[in-house]
Amino acid sequence: MSGHQLGIDRVACQGRGLCAELLPERIGLDEWGYPVVPDRTVPAPLLAHARRAIAGCPALALRLERVRTGP
Amino acid sequence: MKTTRAAAPSPPAPYGPTGPYGSRLLDGWFSTGAPADLDQHLRRYGPPPLPRGRQGGLLIRAVEEAGLTGRGGAAFPTGQKLRGVAGGRGRAVLVANGMESEPASRKDRLLLDLAPHLVLDGMTLAAAAVGADEIHLCLPRGRDTQARALAAALADRRRAGLDPVPPRIHTLPHHYVSSEETSLVNWLNGGDARPRATPPRPFEKGVGGRPTLVDNVETLAHLALIARYGPAWFRGTGTPDAPGTTLVTVTGAVDSPGVYEIPLGTPVGRVLDTAGGTTAPLGAVLVGGFFGSWLSARDAAAVPFSKPGLAATGAGPGAGVLIAQADSACGLAGTADVLRYLAAQSARQCGPCRFGLPAVAEDFAILARGTADRALMDRLHRRVGLLPGRGACRHPDGAARLAATALKVFADDARRHLYGGPCGAADQPASITVPDARVPGPEGWR
Numbered sequence: 156m157s158g159h160q161l162g163i164d165r166v167a168c169q170g171r172g173l174c175a176e177l178l179p180e181r182i183g184l185d186e187w188g189y190p191v192v193p194d195r196t197v198p199a200p201l202l203a204h205a206r207r208a209i210a211g212c213p214a215l216a217l218r219l220e221r222v223r224t225g226p
Numbered sequence: 227m228k229t230t231r232a233a234a235p236s237p238p239a240p241y242g243p244t245g246p247y248g249s250r251l252l253d254g255w256f257s258t259g260a261p262a263d264l265d266q267h268l269r270r271y272g273p274p275p276l277p278r279g280r281q282g283g284l285l286i287r288a289v290e291e292a293g294l295t296g297r298g299g300a301a302f303p304t305g306q307k308l309r310g311v312a313g314g315r316g317r318a319v320l321v322a323n324g325m326e327s328e329p330a331s332r333k334d335r336l337l338l339d340l341a342p343h344l345v346l347d348g349m350t351l352a353a354a355a356v357g358a359d360e361i362h363l364c365l366p367r368g369r370d371t372q373a374r375a376l377a378a379a380l381a382d383r384r385r386a387g388l389d390p391v392p393p394r395i396h397t398l399p400h401h402y403v404s405s406e407e408t409s410l411v412n413w414l415n416g417g418d419a420r421p422r423a424t425p426p427r428p429f430e431k432g433v434g435g436r437p438t439l440v441d442n443v444e445t446l447a448h449l450a451l452i453a454r455y456g457p458a459w460f461r462g463t464g465t466p467d468a469p470g471t472t473l474v475t476v477t478g479a480v481d482s483p484g485v486y487e488i489p490l491g492t493p494v495g496r497v498l499d500t501a502g503g504t505t506a507p508l509g510a511v512l513v514g515g516f517f518g519s520w521l522s523a524r525d526a527a528a529v530p531f532s533k534p535g536l537a538a539t540g541a542g543p544g545a546g547v548l549i550a551q552a553d554s555a556c557g558l559a560g561t562a563d564v565l566r567y568l569a570a571q572s573a574r575q576c577g578p579c580r581f582g583l584p585a586v587a588e589d590f591a592i593l594a595r596g597t598a599d600r601a602l603m604d605r606l607h608r609r610v611g612l613l614p615g616r617g618a619c620r621h622p623d624g625a626a627r628l629a630a631t632a633l634k635v636f637a638d639d640a641r642r643h644l645y646g647g648p649c650g651a652a653d654q655p656a657s658i659t660v661p662d663a664r665v666p667g668p669e670g671w672r
Binding site: 164165166167168170185186187188189190191 | 575580582
């Protein structure tokens with residue numbers, strides 16, 4: 156089994172906050188507009204939204220990583 | 227001053243030197259009272275036993291069996307790191323980390339001064355074990371005397387034909403985050419001495435894109451002894467889950483502050499006794515350095531000083547730092563000073579270090595001054611909780627650990643500051659010496 160999770164390049168991130176608008180199910184913002192992601196996993200139903208958030212990031216700081224899950 | 231356990235068995239291997247007070251790395255220093263030059267070093271230890279041909283794997287196995295862990299802060303198993311680099315794609319590179327940017331630590335500087343050839347042996351041996359054909363020794367810029375002494379030591383070794391791969395010495399900008407392994411790799415690659423996002427970690431893709439072993443200089447010195455005397459000797463002191471000795475820097479309210487070599491797992495209280503004992507009733511101990519954890523003096527006394535021993539309290543050994551704080555001193559003021567330093571010394575690359583950490587430092591300063599209110603406390607707890615795990619490196623995580631443990635250990639003090647204004651300890655001498663919180667300019671990273 157493999158799944159997806161969000162990855163953030165924290166150096167590239169400029170705190171523009173578009174990701175939180177496009178993927179509020181996973182991404183919140185701190186008081187300065189930088190992402191807070193308590194749960195990085197992206198289940199299949201959220202994949203399309205996650206891809207839109209990645210495409211929308213002006214700093215190209217958001218990415219989708221493939222991870223192996225389960226045994 | 228006795229740090230070995232009375233009932234400790236003598237080392238199983240016959241020839242390994244374990245000197246007075248259980249010292250190993252500092253054995254030569256205790257015997258001669260002077261830094262060891264190459265002649266003395268060779269008389270005591272002989273030349274480094276370089277693995278021939280494909281025998282590098284044997285040394286890696288010896289290091290694994292010895293249970294050596296990194297002495298730079300993370301206490302990662304060194305053997306596992308060696309194996310990862312040796313098995314990587316392409317020719318390996320070795321980087322010896324002598325930066326020691328932890329302001330409360332002096333042990334790497336002392337080791338490089340007193341036993342430079344143990345460190346240089348370790349570099350050459352580790353490089354041979356992983357098949358590295360490039361060796362870099364990274365030192366903080368500004369310690370010219372030390373860099374010159376090490377260059378002279380390398381010249382002596384060249385004449386003696388000891389290092390098949392001659393190491394190169396570099397002096398890097400000396401900021402708190404410049405000693406992070408990705409900072410060293412980035413600088414050696416021509417960039418800033420600032421942390422980079424991982425993955426890839428240096429062991430996969432480091433200097434020149436090659437698998438790179440970055441090890442603290444003390445770790446390499448231990449490796450040089452393991453190569454000679456074997457894993458069984460190494461395990462002859464310390465505890466089964468944390469074998470060997472380690473260098474610790476003990477400061478604060480102790481009679482003889484300084485660097486000591488102790489068996490891993492020595493109770494914190496006994497380490498303080500080694501440093502001459504306390505000079506005042508203790509309130510708390512900062513364990514691990516500026517990235518460390520506050521423990522109440524009561525909790526700290528019996529805790530074994532090792533990664534597994536301290537883990538039970540949520541603390542870690544860091545780079546081997548203990549700061550004893552008198553009960554009469556203000557832990558909140560001390561923590562505020564350290565946080566201000568950490569905020570100024572960040573690389574200012576990621577959100578938590580650009581905004582979160584300076585805000586936490588400012589909140590703490592207000593709390594220490596006794597002008598905080600309930601809303602500030604709620605805000606402070608929330609801001610501290612949002613620091614960890616959100617930077618390219620662990621800088622915000624370390625600062626958060628310091629702040630969170632201070633809020634816990636000094637909770638009563640915080641309440642008093644909140645409702646009764648600043649405490650009477652404001653005019654007490656600070657137990658933590660904090661360097662000037664200089665903000666590096668844009669040119670200051672290269």
